[in-house]
Amino acid sequence: MYRTWMRFFSPAPAHQRLGLVCLGVGLQHGRLPTVGPRTLDHHVAVVISSGTGWYRTADGRRTTVTAPALLWLTPGVPHHYAPDPDTGWDEGFVDFTGPATAAYRELGYIEPDRPVVPLSDSAGPRTVVARIVRAARRGNPLLEVETAAAVHELLVALRRARADLAPDGDQVLEALARDACTPMSVADHAARHGMTTAELRGAVRRAAGCSPKDYLLGVRLGRAKELLAATELPVAAVARRVGYDDPAYFSRLFTRRVGVAPVRFRARQGRAVPGGWSDHVPDPGDPPVIQSSDTP
Secondary structure (H helix, E strand, O other): OEEEEEEEOOOOHHHHOOOOEEEEEEEEEEOOOOEEEEOOOOEEEEEEEEEEEEEEOOOOOEEEEEOOEEEEEOOOOOEEEEEOOOOOEEEEEEEEEOOOHHHHHHOOOOOOOOOEEEEOOOHHHHHHHHHHHHHOOOOOOOHHHHHHHHHHHHHHHHHHHEOOOOHHHHHHHHHHHHHOOOOOOHHHHHHHOOOOHHHHHHHHHHHHOOOHHHHHHHHHHHHHHHHHHHOOOOHHHHHHHOOOOOHHHHHHHHHHHHOOOHHHHHHHHOOOOOOOOOOOOOEOOEOOOOOOOOOO
């Protein structure tokens, strides 16, 4: 016996321009029937919360699936899978498509060459799937936009839940962010962590979906924006603060990456704050109280 609930949608062309759209969502539990062999023209993320089963690739290789796990069904790739016929499994699936899938593949959030992905925990992704299920109620006027936003969130939740992204990957990123504004090469950063350059590249690629150089640059430019917006430091001083001794090189790099020169960014975004901005991240459940100037 098994239970199935599902809804399918047909987003309009305007919704497609959101980058990602949800085409369907479903919840299934029990000794489900075998899926495939078949080929789809869109992506599907199948989140297995409990149970075991198997997945067979187009070349006939069979892989055991043990929850928690993710099945990636990608366009044009034949797939064939099923839960164990004796125990079944619990799954939630989301069908989606859109031009943003190319960027998510490049960043490593969608992995066409890795159809079975072990997860450390399915709770985060299943929470997002449940949100899509709630949005799929009949007559929801925000359906397409609400579910499209949730697909982006689902890809983030799936990335975070991957079992191969151990906490040490987060620790490497935290350390890189902490030292990002120190004039160090990628090789220097790797040596500081007792890693080869190749090992550091692999760890950062798995954890952040980019190279160490791009990750460090993103941190540096983010800090530079904060200094430009919140202080009156000269551009040359900002450059030095974020690890660039040559202010002309910094300005060219900033302009190429951000799209405007540092002085133009300051003119648009400057918000000088006495004492500077706080580095403390506020608790969304307990936001800071902003008092007016005439508050006693």
